[in-house]
Amino acid sequence: xxWLAGIVILAxxxxxxxxxxxPYLPPGYDPLAPLSVDDPPTxxxxxxxxxxxADIPACLEVLAQARQAGRISYxxxxxxxxxxxxxxxxRVQGFGPVSLSSSFLASCPLALSSAMFVSxxxxxxxxxxxxxxxxxxxxxxxYACRTIYSRPGARLSEHAxxxxxxxxxxxxADGRRVTxxxxxQQEGQPTAYLKTIFSQSCRYYGNSIGPxxxxxxxxxFHLGMRGFGVCR
Numbered sequence: 001x002x003w004l005a006g007i008v009i010l011a012x013x014x015x016x017x018x019x020x021x022x023p024y025l026p027p028g029y030d031p032l033a034p035l036s037v038d039d040p041p042t043x044x045x046x047x048x049x050x051x052x053x054a055d056i057p058a059c060l061e062v063l064a065q066a067r068q069a070g071r072i073s074y075x076x077x078x079x080x081x082x083x084x085x086x087x088x089x090x091r092v093q094g095f096g097p098v099s100l101s102s103s104f105l106a107s108c109p110l111a112l113s114s115a116m117f118v119s120x121x122x123x124x125x126x127x128x129x130x131x132x133x134x135x136x137x138x139x140x141x142x143y144a145c146r147t148i149y150s151r152p153g154a155r156l157s158e159h160a161x162x163x164x165x166x167x168x169x170x171x172x173a174d175g176r177r178v179t180x181x182x183x184x185q186q187e188g189q190p191t192a193y194l195k196t197i198f199s200q201s202c203r204y205y206g207n208s209i210g211p212x213x214x215x216x217x218x219x220x221f222h223l224g225m226r227g228f229g230v231c232r
Contacts, residue, residue, distance in 0.1 A: 037066035037115055041203035046229065050206075052109055053225065056088045059108035063090065063115075070096045072115040077105075084145035084160040098123065101138040101169075107162045109225055110142070114165060117204040117223070121197050126172060129193040138169035138177075140220050149216065164224035170194075181219035184211045202231035 027033075028040040035048040052059035066072050073093045080086040090111040093103045095118040106114065118137065126134035143162040147154035158164035169179040170193070178190040185191075198221055201208040206227035211218045213232040 035062050037062065037069060037071045037112065037119065039116075041116070041120070046203070049109060049113060049204075050228070052112070053107075056108055059112060060088065060090075063108055063112050066112065066115050071119045072096070072111065074111060082145065084143075084156070086143070086162055089143075089162055095119065095137070096123075098134055099136045101136065104139060104141060104165065105143040105162050106165065107225065110163050110165060113204045113225070114223070117197075117201055121200040121204070122170070125193060125196050125200070126170070129196060130172060130174075130176070130189050132176070133173040134170060135173050136171035137167060138171065138179075140166040140168050142166070158224040158226055163226065164222055166220040166222050168220045179219070180211060180221060184218075199231065202229050206230065208232070 025033075027036065027038070028042040028045045031044050031047070035045065035052065039045045039048075052062065060076075063072065063074070067074065072095050075091045075093065077089060077091050080089060086105070086107070088108060090106050090108055091103050092100070092106050092111050092114065094100055095115055098118055118134075122137070123134045126132060142159060142165045144157070144159040146157055146160060148157045167180070169177055171177045176190070178193060180194060183190045183194050198208060198210050201221065201223055205223045206225045207222075207230040209217050209222040209224075209232045
């Protein structure tokens with residue numbers, strides 16, 4: 001119990017000193033600063049993203065700022081009803097210069113995390129690893145009112161609340177199209193790109209599930225909001 005008491009005391013001391021420390025904290029490390037789509041994926045940033053799940057108006061405000069910064073384009077179709085109703089869903093239409101195979105329906109936190117992932121990982125890694133620009137992301141969908149693996153009696157999937165996106169391929173300015181199915185087990189730059197961005201996706205989503213997890217994910221990355229940086 002002594003170590004726990006020590007951690008609590010240290011946390012209280014840091015919190016008391018925070019007003020004086022704030023001017024020296026880099027972006028992504030100030031727990032009192034509003035979240036920005038350009039904040040690096042630190043522990044503090046990920047905590048803020050999780051908090052926005054319980055505060056949709058605040059999430060939509062950050063998302064609007066991300067749109068103004070050119071990180072995402074979207075519309076707000078309004079609440080949906082039915083077996084799997086959605087409150088304040090977002091229809092994502094693109095991520096700045098990166099288009100989509102089709103628009104997709106997302107919760108606000110999923111839309112925001114995806115904008116951060118594309119702008120901070122998928123796009124820059126395309127230049128760093130492949131030497132070309134990312135132009136389009138292909139996906140297999142997001143919202144689907146179903147249970148996990150569509151098994152009878154199982155709990156509802158993240159897709160049932162529009163909190164997961166399945167990415168299947170990436171297209172680039174030099175004409176290449178890199179698919180998860182064909183590229184994951186190969187060698188070379190395309191495979192390095194896929195494995196790099198999959199590893200980095202764990203910083204932006206609650207869970208990232210890829211081809212190494214099971215055959216059901218052989219052709220896509222499942223990027224969901226449940227959990228806290230679970231990478232499989």
